[in-house]
Structure formats: structure tokens, C-alpha cells
Amino acid sequence: MKARKYKLFVDRKAKDVVVRTFESRSEAETVKIAKDFAKTLKPGDIVALAGDLGAGKTAFTKGVAQAFGVSADVTSPTFTIVNQYDGEEITLYHFDAYRLENVSVDDCDWLDDYFFSEGVCLIEWAQNIEAILPRGYKTVRIEKNISLGQDYREIVIEE
Ligand SMILES: Nc1ncnc2c1ncn2[C@@H]1O[C@H](COP(=O)(O)OP(=O)(O)OP(=O)(O)O)[C@@H](O)[C@H]1O
Numbered sequence: 001m002k003a004r005k006y007k008l009f010v011d012r013k014a015k016d017v018v019v020r021t022f023e024s025r026s027e028a029e030t031v032k033i034a035k036d037f038a039k040t041l042k043p044g045d046i047v048a049l050a051g052d053l054g055a056g057k058t059a060f061t062k063g064v065a066q067a068f069g070v071s072a073d074v075t076s077p078t079f080t081i082v083n084q085y086d087g088e089e090i091t092l093y094h095f096d097a098y099r100l101e102n103v104s105v106d107d108c109d110w111l112d113d114y115f116f117s118e119g120v121c122l123i124e125w126a127q128n129i130e131a132i133l134p135r136g137y138k139t140v141r142i143e144k145n146i147s148l149g150q151d152y153r154e155i156v157i158e159e
């Protein structure tokens, strides 16, 4: 396969877990990385998006939505917790679990309908609901490094 210029390295950690690290220098580049990543996604997959406020989790989701053929604009589901986007073949569920911090497991029951659906779930602030995430989810961690510029991001994909 042709090497992509933004790929830093591939690290085979534990058996079955592959960690790939990319560097992005613009929102457009993050969208591109997400579009490529989306090609590996299958119905039922769950992706935890980690990273601070403004890291680029929603930007990454835009790339996945584009790859799925979603025409609607992807916006943050801050108040609704989840937004649904129907792609050409796969439905994308975009979550913002920011407000689910300290919410009990019982009050998160309704999320199972999404997690065990045929759609793909992308979850911002997934650490707030980690206890109820089905095992085997992928993780995308986006980190700023201001010393390398305002727009620099390191994107670490574990799958
Ligand atoms: N390399 C980059 N990748 C992604 N976004 C970038 C990059 N450089 C700058 N940005 C900017 O950073 C912001 C990222 O915002 P975004 O809403 O995607 O963050 P977020 O992680 O979803 O934040 P929140 O936790 O508040 O939902 C945007 O304004 C975007 O233009």
C-alpha cells in the first residue's frame, strides 16, 4: 500500500491491537485522515473519540460522515447527546457524552439501542460512559502540541 505522508509510525502493541499515529496540521488534514480511517469501519463499530475541548473530535467526525456519503452538516450534539446521520450504506450516530459525567449506568440504558445497532457510533467524551461501552471499541485520541503550532494535532488510532 502506498505510504501516506502524514503517517508517523505503526506500532503493534498487544496481540490484535494496532496503534497508528498521524500528524495533522489543519482541520482539512484531520478530515482527510478521518475519511481514510472511515474506510475501515463496519456496521456495529464503536469509536471513542478522546481529546480536550477544541481538539478536533467533531472535525474528525465530519470526515467520517463525508466518507459515509452524509450530505448534512455535522454539528456538535451537545444538548441532544446524539445526532443521527444517514449515510449511503451506513448510519452514523455521533454522540457527545460531555454532559453524561456522573450519570449512573442505569440512566444510560437507552444508549444500548445505539451501541448494539447496525450503525457506527462515534463518541466524544467517551471516558464519561466507559463503564457501559461494549468491549472491542476503537479509540481515536487527538492531542494538541502548541509548541508545534496552533493547528498541530497528533492523532493516535488504536484498533
Ligand atoms: N489540525 C486540526 N485538526 C482539527 N481541528 C483543527 C486543527 N487545527 C485547528 N483546528 C480547529 O480546532 C477546532 C476543533 O473544533 P472541534 O469542534 O472539532 O473540537 P472538539 O474536540 O469536538 O471540541 P469539543 O470537546 O468542544 O466538542 C476547530 O475550530 C478547527 O478549525
Ligand SMILES: [Mg+2]
Residues within 6 Å of the ligand: 057, 058, 059, 076, 124
Ligand atoms: Mg465536539
